[in-house]
Amino acid sequence: MRITLPDGSEMAAEKGQAVYDIVGKIGKKLQKDAIVAQLNDELADLSHKVTANASLKVFTFKNPEGKDAYWHSASHLMAQAVKRLFPDAKLAIGPSIENGFYYDFDVERSFTPDDVQKIEAEMAKIVAEDLPIVREELSMEKAIELFSSLNEPYKIELLRDLDAESVSIYRQGEFVDLCRGPHVPRTSRIKSFKLLTIAGAYWRGDEKRQMLQRLYGTAWPTADELDAYLKMREEVERRDHRRIGKELELYSIQEETGPGLVLWHTKGARLRNSIENFWRDEHYKNGYDLVYSPHIGRGQLWQTSGHLDFYRENMYSSMDIDGQEYYVKPMNCPFHIMMYRSRGWSYREFPLRWAELGTVYRYERSGVLHGLLRVRGFTQDDAHLFCRPDQMPEEIDRVLSFSLYMLRSFGFNDFKVYLATRPKEKSVGEDDKWQSAIKALEESVRRAGIEYEVDEGGGAFYGPKIDIKIKDALGREWQCSTIQFDFNLPERFDLTYIDRDGQKHRPIMIHRALFGSMERFIGVLIEHYAGRFPLWLSPVQVQIASITDETVDFAAGLRDRMMREGLRVEADLRNETIKYKIRDAIEKKVPYIGVIGGKEAAANSISVRKRGENTSESMPIDEFIARLKDEISRRL
């Protein structure tokens, strides 16, 4: 029997030999590190007996396949411990996830932190027992019988949904689980683990079904790797935008003002202003026009737009003005539509690109609110494009490249693109329109040469969309840019233009946002830069620190001069030591600290200390200002 290795070389093996033994012949170290293997195109356990010629790949913890199996085995380990301590717990599912695993249980009472400790201890025992983990194939019938006898209703439900004649199960000691595998060969292979959090989770992600108890954990081959991972999580906590937002006095959300409603403090407002100014400039440069619209509109408008029919659960209840119903806007589109409807349009005037930083309010369920990333009042960097069908592909291309340009301007290069198709339930428009629009979006993404995923049924009720998501410090993805077709509003508001043929035609309407919302974008931006904003965005670009009382006037004068030059400067004139002021400025993460002492005042110079460096450089004030202006203009 011949085994082909990834490098193309071949080796002999006896028929029926286990993968583990074959790997041993390749190398002892590899045998020790091996977790699972791939035989031809299928993943296999190390205990798998090879009966025919095959190609073989070995995976260790360094490979995604190895990690996956390792964490999956750790989840079984945890489930076994839970079953020992809570025999009545019903098993649901327990997959590996990014950096770890979870398992869902249906238990009488929820787990306490105390339980978690006991479970961890039991896991350690099972590891010490060094149980072999054994795969078994069963017919569907036998499997259902087995899990019925074990009283595992969730497993039976899973089995009944599987369209297969036979399934595999894995046993380790008294524990048995329905599982595709593969797994590590013995429980002793799971070396360093930690249970992280207890959470609730619906069975099969359906909020109408049973709420289960989910335990999250992580596992690593060595204690050092586990420690490193836990340290990394602490790092991530340190760059959480909620922590930095407070430390740098960017914003607050307070119980008394209302959850999900952001108060932008002075520093945060400066940051937001820099972003918005850039945004406005770039929009004018890219052929957009800017508009403004009100925060509330009459009920009739929202009736016509379909929002009251399709979006009501996200809208706040109406208010009465002179006996008429008004609603706070959850979207800006109807207002832009009304601007369009205010007069007739010729095909020669197309495309129209109308943008607005429009503040909208949406009801979000209390449990989903999250710092700046998920709020109830937010400002969208919204725009609506109206064009002829023949202009549509180019318009999508332009929006897409504009969007990527804007994100890259803020240092984002790690994003994911999704193509969202027609929702299964509520949606409007003929199917062929949907299909052609989806095709247009897909072609544009292809032309841009970007990788994307299809989000089946993830479109808006009024049309398909391209979503671009960027990651926060925890690696969670947040939707920012979105490009959406709208088949709904042009119909409902009977929008038309006069084409070359002198006849009325329906324009194509595209709705788009680049940052998504200022709140979410800035939230992600804070984490992205860990609060160390580049000079052009920093709320405070230079912090001036005077050394003695004698230099206070000079320092204050310098601050005023730099402010007049358009720089964002603050002066620390307190009666404190220079060491103290430097430390304070470093903690505020300002890009430049300018120290003014007697020498500087006499020479009209400034001692400049750049963020991240612990040395300073003395230079004439004019030179420093010129340097700042140059860096700002280059958006450094």
Next chain:
RNA sequence: GCCCACGUAGCUCAGUCGGUAGAGCAUUUGCAUGGUAAGCAAAAGGUCACCAGUUCGAUUCUGGUCGUGGGCUCCA
């Protein structure tokens, strides 16, 4: 909305097995006029989230409400 945890000074957190609370930092004042990551000292600062209940007495126990965090579900 659902599950779990949490809510003590501006911030970070101790603490009270039921007898109305404490530290560090920040703030204010005084001394020190200090040259690149915390000079010294003093003072001030709290209806212990809110509302009920139990109790002679609740910040502590119980229940509810609000809010926050981690998830789930849902979305920019």
